[in-house]
Amino acid sequence: MAALPLTYYGDDLLRTIAEPVKKVSNDIRKLIALMFETCAAEKGIGLAAPQVGVNKQIIVLDLSCYDIEPFCLINPVIKRRFGAIETASEGCLSLPGLFMEVARHQSVVVAGRDSKGRFNLLEASDLLARAIQHEVDHLTGRLFIDLVEDKIQLANELAHLESKLAEIRLTQAKELQQGGVITATNPTVAGVL
Numbered sequence: 001m002a003a004l005p006l007t008y009y010g011d012d013l014l015r016t017i018a019e020p021v022k023k024v025s026n027d028i029r030k031l032i033a034l035m036f037e038t039c040a041a042e043k044g045i046g047l048a049a050p051q052v053g054v055n056k057q058i059i060v061l062d063l064s065c066y067d068i069e070p071f072c073l074i075n076p077v078i079k080r081r082f083g084a085i086e087t088a089s090e091g092c093l094s095l096p097g098l099f100m101e102v103a104r105h106q107s108v109v110v111a112g113r114d115s116k117g118r119f120n121l122l123e124a125s126d127l128l129a130r131a132i133q134h135e136v137d138h139l140t141g142r143l144f145i146d147l148v149e150d151k152i153q154l155a156n157e158l159a160h161l162e163s164k165l166a167e168i169r170l171t172q173a174k175e176l177q178q179g180g181v182i183t184a185t186n187p188t189v190a191g192v193l
């Protein structure tokens with residue numbers, strides 16, 4: 001299976017509210033499998049469907065490097081956020097190379113369906129809770145940079161990102177011409193989402 005091309009900062013889809021999944025069909029399961037492939041290929045720990053150009057409420061989390069079984073959530077809803085507000089560095093596959101401090105709740109309870117359509121309720125803390133909050137935000141058109149408090153540093157970082165994205169778009173265009181597989185390298189700190 002091939003990884004899917006990513007959508008990057010500046011793409012309208014990343015600012016769009018994703019549609020709920022009405023039926024967990026085989027096509028949805030195929031998409032989820034490809035999202036896991038893409039997440040692994042990009043060395044991410046999470047991915048939301050709009051990041052691969054699909055306007056649907058699906059997220060995958062892969063923290064297998066932290067001994068957490070990978071899982072997906074369809075139509076996820078955060079039911080509760082609790083615990084301390086913690087600040088940590090965050091990154092996103094759609095904003096390659098940009099890492100900034102973001103404050104989030106330490107723990108969440110999230111509801112959603114799995115790839116078999118079964119309803120799940122999950123309590124998560126720390127990095128997993130952060131990753132879930134980051135991915136669920138993607139489904140409402142919100143990016144982690146919206147939560148960054150240091151707007152001056154953010155403006156500088158976004159200027160760097162723009163030049164990096166221009167390079168990536170050029171590489172994508174060349175690879176498409178050559179019919180090759182699109183790949184992008186992303187540095188990983190605690191994990192990109």
Ligand SMILES: [Zn+2]
Pocket residue numbers: 091092093094134138193
């Ligand atoms: Zn992200």
